[in-house]
Amino acid sequence: IHGHEPLLSEMIVQAAELPEMIEFAQKNGAKGIQLSGICCTANEILMRHGVPLAGDFLQQELAIVTGAVDAMVVDVQCIMENIANVAQCFHTKVITTNPRAKIASGDVLHIEFDEHTAFEDAKKIVRVAVENFPKRDKPVIIPPAKSDLVAGFSYEAINYHLGGTFRASYTPLNDNIINGRIRGIGGVVGCNNARVVHDQGHLAVVKELIKNDVIVLTTGCNAIACAKAGLLTPESAKVYCGPGLAEVCETVGIPPVLHMGSCVDNSRILMAATEVVKAGGLGNDISDLPAAGSAPEWMSEKAISIGHYFVVSGVYTVFGVTMPVSGSPIFENYLYKELENLYGGMWDLEVDPIAHAHKMIAHIDKKRKALGLDRARERVLMSMDDRRTLDAA
Ligand code: SF4
Numbered sequence: 001i002h003g004h005e006p007l008l009s010e011m012i013v014q015a016a017e018l019p020e021m022i023e024f025a026q027k028n029g030a031k032g033i034q035l036s037g038i039c040c041t042a043n044e045i046l047m048r049h050g051v052p053l054a055g056d057f058l059q060q061e062l063a064i065v066t067g068a069v070d071a072m073v074v075d076v077q078c079i080m081e082n083i084a085n086v087a088q089c090f091h092t093k094v095i096t097t098n099p100r101a102k103i104a105s106g107d108v109l110h111i112e113f114d115e116h117t118a119f120e121d122a123k124k125i126v127r128v129a130v131e132n133f134p135k136r137d138k139p140v141i142i143p144p145a146k147s148d149l150v151a152g153f154s155y156e157a158i159n160y161h162l163g164g165t166f167r168a169s170y171t172p173l174n175d176n177i178i179n180g181r182i183r184g185i186g187g188v189v190g191c192n193n194a195r196v197v198h199d200q201g202h203l204a205v206v207k208e209l210i211k212n213d214v215i216v217l218t219t220g221c222n223a224i225a226c227a228k229a230g231l232l233t234p235e236s237a238k239v240y241c242g243p244g245l246a247e248v249c250e251t252v253g254i255p256p257v258l259h260m261g262s263c264v265d266n267s268r269i270l271m272a273a274t275e276v277v278k279a280g281g282l283g284n285d286i287s288d289l290p291a292a293g294s295a296p297e298w299m300s301e302k303a304i305s306i307g308h309y310f311v312v313s314g315v316y317t318v319f320g321v322t323m324p325v326s327g328s329p330i331f332e333n334y335l336y337k338e339l340e341n342l343y344g345g346m347w348d349l350e351v352d353p354i355a356h357a358h359k360m361i362a363h364i365d366k367k368r369k370a371l372g373l374d375r376a377r378e379r380v381l382m383s384m385d386d387r388r389t390l391d392a393a
Contacts, residue, residue, distance in 0.1 A: 001045065002038035002060060003075035004264060008097055008113050009041045011122035012073060013049050021123070025130045033130065038063055039078045040262030043223055047152040047261050055228075056199075056221035057299075058192040061086045067138040071129035075113070076101045078191075078300065084108050091135040095125055149232035151223070151259035155272040161254055170272075170279035172252070173215075177290060178281050178373060181244035183213040184364030185276070186357075187269045187310070190295030190303050192221045193321050199225040201296035201320050204353035205360075206231060210256040212361050213242035217272060220263030222296070231257040266306050269293075270313055283371060287314030287344025290367040292360035296320035296353055307347065311335075314344035316363045318356055323349045 001009045015021060016033045025033050036054040037045050045051040054063045057078050063069055064086045071093045072083060084106025087094045096102050097113035109128065113121045153161070159168040176182045186209045192198060202225040206216050210231075218226055230236050237249035237256045249256050260268045273286050282289055293315045295303050303319075310317045325332050335347040350356035368374050 001035060001041050001051075001073050003041045003073075003079060004039070004077045004262070005041070005075040005098070005113075006044045006262075007115060007118060008073070008075050008122070009037070009045045010048070011113075011118045012125060013045055013051060015119065015122040015126045018123070021126055021130070024127065025133065028130050028133050030130065030133045033126065036063075038072075040220055040264060041075070043151075043219065043259070043262040043265070047154075047259070053149075053224055053227060056192050056224040058194065058198050064090055064092050066142045067091075067136065067140045068142055070132040070136070071095055071125070073097060073125055073129075074101070074103075077302070079103070081105055091132060091137055093128055093132050095128060097121075097125070145228075147228055147230050147232075149227045149230075149259070150234065150255055151227070151232060153217075153254075153258040153260050155260075155268055155275055158258065158272055159275070161252060170275045174276060174279045174281050176244075176248050177276075180373065181213065181248050182215050183242075183244070183361070184215075184290035184292070184368065185273070186214045186216045186291070186360055186364075187218075187266070187273075187293040187315070188216050188296065189219045189222050189263060189266055189269070189293070189306070191263070191297055191299040192225075193297040193299040195321055196297055199228070199297075201353045201356075202226070203229050203231075205294055205296045205320075205357045206257060207240055208354055208357035209360065210237075210241045210245060212357075213245040214361060214364060215245055215248075216257040217260050217269045218257055219260050219265050219269065223259045223261075226257045227259070231255065232259050263300075263302070263306070266310070270310070270315075273313075273315070283367075285314055285344060288367065288371065289314075290364040290371070290373070291315060292363045293317040294319075294356065294360060296356060311339055311345040311347055312343045316340075316345055316348065316360070318348045318350050318359055320349075320351055320353065320356055322351070323347070 022032055035051045038054050038060050042053045069092045073095045075098045084094050084103045088106045094108045096110045111125055162172045163169040188206050202222045209216055232255050234253050234255050237246045241256045293310045298319050307317050340346040350359050
């Protein structure tokens, strides 16, 4: 399942789980039906149904090359036209579902997905996949690389992880930012870009941030890159994090990189940031927080609109690879400097991933200083008398 429409993928999951559909698969010689996701649909059905990830944007053709894909169901955005040509070398059926995103190449089947007949359309699609199973004519070669991961940190789930049902709250996170164990928060999101080595920018930025005690919230193809590298497990904290963040992850049992969904779920990151402001002690606005955003390998136009949504919400947001404004120094100055006076957040560009992470860290430190959190606090051991005096005051 590949694309961005959560409704389509949701219905396909339900159709594939029907006993009659599993029986149909068995009649066609299969053990059952294995769904797997590519791109942001993958993140969505992973979060909601635990369907495993197959890969990110730059791996869509590779998934077909395994010979194990009986049908690749696509909707809108991030669908490479060439998957139809690759599929022709195998038995894979490419099924388009959206009238705005048909594919002209290859032998592609179009089954229109209409939300009024959603379940019936989904069943039709799953049937086509099952009927294609006996036509597998090439050896199935699935690379053995697998990674465990913990995903699905909606802002409500973070609340729960920090305090359980009894004391669900963002306060433990704020306390650990205030006491300096966690230096700040980095939202690292976005696409793969074919102009850079696959996933290299994503992983370098994320690893540099967590090494410097910055907890990372991730979505989109960055989340998939982190999953493949094993960064979405609590155990990775000991290997990759600075001592403060590692201690918090060990205590709470969370990974240092929190998977929050698909690239269209970036609003969840801003909701979490809003909760941090509400929990208190870190200023009165998102722009006061020791936090920064990043899209190290962005490529989709949508990334620009999401980035701007972050900037005008008060987040310093750094993009990698390139920005299509370099020919206009006046506009560049407006995006990279003047916007901060208007919204508290601004754009920036940094191609080198390590320098990119350090620009984010420098911004986080600037905000810590403004909040008076740059000085190590003296630890005072209090006697009962001291506590009584405090309470009386
Ligand atoms: S993060 Fe970018 S490349 Fe990946 S699925 Fe979303 S829009 Fe496409």
